[in-house]
Amino acid sequence: MEYIDPQQARDMPGLRLVLTAGVPGPWSEAAKAVFQVKGVDFVPVRQVGGQENAELRAWTGRDNAPIAIQGDEPPRDGWADILSLAERLAPKPGLVPEDLVLRAQMFGLAHLICGPGGFAWERRHQLFGPIMAMGPAGREAVGRMAGKYAWSEEASAAAPARVAAILRHLADQLSAQAERGSPWFVGDEMTAVDLYWATFCAMLEPLPEEQCPMPTMLRQGYLLDDPAIRSERDAILLDHRDRIYREVLPPPDF
Ligand SMILES: N[C@@H](CCC(=O)N[C@@H](CS)C(=O)NCC(=O)O)C(=O)O
Known part of the structure; x- marks a missing residue:
């Protein structure tokens, strides 16, 4: 992915998408996937994970990723706001169900994957635990992010049980759907939550190295190898991710 710097992107027209460069x-x-599936072009803008990102902050008032900036509109940095923007820019294919029961279910599941207290949020708390315990070197590496995302030793200790519960719920949902003959998380069509799970599944088990080369340290950190959390039920979650990357999404390019 060819990134441009925030300073340069600021005055460009159209959609600019700020992404963490160099890591999947x-x-x-997930934000990239939503726009890619809809065929919406964007200019990728560099965010450097865990760093100050002063230029980005001066432009958008934010320093993390992703952030979607459409023309002169206010920057959008929440997954649900980014999805709403994508739906407006390219209504087809729709990734948010019309049916209200399904829509509520879709946003609920997506929140369990992407939102505060969700799968990745709790995985991040878990992942930062041993790094923060390393002392100054660890704090140097992830201290800024730990502060930003409300990490604490208590949060880290509570995370494994929360991660496990969410994984079981997602697996239950896919199993129930398979029983009623649907290969999707909700209803009978692909929605945003299918894309979210495919991309966030990296924090359960990253895609194989051939498909998604990444630094070994990061791969080890993303892999959830706690036998108390892993279960044979993970297979349905991994299969779902693999199918989305086989049939819908290009391999990650970061
Ligand atoms: N606000 C985002 C969450 C974004 C987020 O957690 N970004 C993290 C991903 S680890 C990030 O940018 N980390 C690097 C940093 O903060 O420098 C949403 O609700 O969708």
């Missing part, structure tokens, strides 16, 4: 960050990959 699930939130960034």
